[in-house]
Amino acid sequence: MRRLMVVAIASSLAFGFTSVHALPGPTACMFVGVAGLHVLPDGSLTDSPSPDEQERYVRLTLESRERIANTFGEPKAKPVLVYFSRPDGFGPFKLNAFGSTQFIGPHTCVMIGPAGQSIDVVAHELMHAEIHERAGFWSRFMKIPTWFDEGLAMQVDFRPKYLLAAEDAHGLDEVRHLTSFSSFFSGGEQVIISHYAKARVLVANWVERVGRAAVYQQLHQLRYGQSFAEAIE
Numbered sequence: 001m002r003r004l005m006v007v008a009i010a011s012s013l014a015f016g017f018t019s020v021h022a023l024p025g026p027t028a029c030m031f032v033g034v035a036g037l038h039v040l041p042d043g044s045l046t047d048s049p050s051p052d053e054q055e056r057y058v059r060l061t062l063e064s065r066e067r068i069a070n071t072f073g074e075p076k077a078k079p080v081l082v083y084f085s086r087p088d089g090f091g092p093f094k095l096n097a098f099g100s101t102q103f104i105g106p107h108t109c110v111m112i113g114p115a116g117q118s119i120d121v122v123a124h125e126l127m128h129a130e131i132h133e134r135a136g137f138w139s140r141f142m143k144i145p146t147w148f149d150e151g152l153a154m155q156v157d158f159r160p161k162y163l164l165a166a167e168d169a170h171g172l173d174e175v176r177h178l179t180s181f182s183s184f185f186s187g188g189e190q191v192i193i194s195h196y197a198k199a200r201v202l203v204a205n206w207v208e209r210v211g212r213a214a215v216y217q218q219l220h221q222l223r224y225g226q227s228f229a230e231a232i233e
């Protein structure tokens, strides 16, 4: 058990980066299989025993995957998808009430909380899992800057608060400097919202240039030695 804890902590430190509204939960991803959750017909997991809620989760997953399919083509990633109903997580695990995506090597978990039960949030998080699937764990980790990862996830996330305000439209390219998780998510809430909004526009411009149908292929190229600048920019 002690050894297990050491592995869990080491993994948290090494790979504990999450996406929107970050709170680390990689240990939850490691141990989700033994958390005693209900298994839904599509393989997703939840702590909710309510048949109505379970049915809603299945529909939400379906509609979120459809949004990705309609935007970039059929998604291939098969993350462990967890819907939890308490705002602070499930079991002993503390998680973000909206949503987060956890990566433990090739293993991916998308954890959706009660505040994130919308197609926007679920599609956003599933898109992170898709980027990971297409680019591969190490390429994503080593090569893809956070502004691009978030900007691409925002292409399937239509929440109006992340639309770029006219007064923020200047200095769009400054977002390219936000290559790390810590730089992208630094500043107050409004600053971070403007990072998302700018990244969304920058990546939308890129998608328009390469074409939606080519996005998965562009990500895939990162697996074969190409740098981000060569494959994407």
Ligand SMILES: [Zn+2]
Binding pocket: 019, 020, 124, 128, 149, 150, 153
């Ligand atoms: Zn994100």
